[in-house]
Amino acid sequence: MRKEEAFTQLIKENEGIIFKISRVYCDTLENQKDLYQDIVFQLWKGFDSFRGEAKASTWMYRVALNTAFTFIKKEKRKGTSVGIDNLHLKYEPDDPILEERLAEMYAQIRQLSDVNKGIILLLLEGKKYEEIASITGFSRSKVATRISRIKETLRTQLVKK
Template identity: 40%
Template sequence: MTEKERESIFKEWIAQYKALLFKVVRAYAFTAEDQDDLFQEISIQVWKSIASFKGEAKVSTWLYKVSLNTALRWVKKTKSYQNNLQKIEGELLIIDKAEPTDERLDWIYDKIAQMDKIDRSLTLLLLDGFGYKEMSEIVGIKASNVGVKIHRIKNQLIKESKNYASHGI
């Protein structure tokens, strides 16, 4: 593969799947700066990995797997930083968002962020319309376990959304 071919594929994939990649970013990074850093890490990993794409899976599935694995490594690498940031975030930091946010979207991302890494990954994959088989391949668990976990996640989110709605938020 030539450098020009690699660059063309990279630009096409980033343009076509940027929203998918950013969902992973937003689920694992919580400040604008961290989101930028993680998106850059994912982009670099996609760039490095293009030559290893064999076409055995859909591009979206492969990119999701690369993104999730990169995000998990990034979280592990920056865990102590994240812990310190979360401790002081409420008191000292104000995140200035250029665009108004939808409180419901913020709520769901907050709930996703509180999940363990498998549930978080499955929730993101579900939101992007992946099937159980694809989810099992990406996350590395049996498809039947995916179904059970998705059912539990949905029930928990429904329960918590009722509390959210009843508090007038």
């Protein structure tokens, strides 16, 4: 399979992941689109180095989270977004209650620290502690401690409301 084909297949299979990460890290649609494109670009740049690796999803999460972190930290960028005009980065659930809950959830996640933002995202994606540790670089025990702290923070946010 050609590199381009293998890459587009990988992205298509995992486009939901990129969408969710973009939405967690950016609150405006414009920034979400820019981050989405940046993640795809970085994945493409590192695709050669990945091809020999065992687990595609671990690599994808790692690159996507790193890109998201540097994206929000970098100074204001000036650049050209290529070809994403046709991409409508919108998820509108049919159920208004779900929509409301998702908005509330994103608002809560965005209040977390940068480290915890990445960890909760992986936890919500159904990743096990070992996998989260492997993607983030924190030890398993640190991941466990952080998750219990995140739960506490979420409860506090709830009480404050």
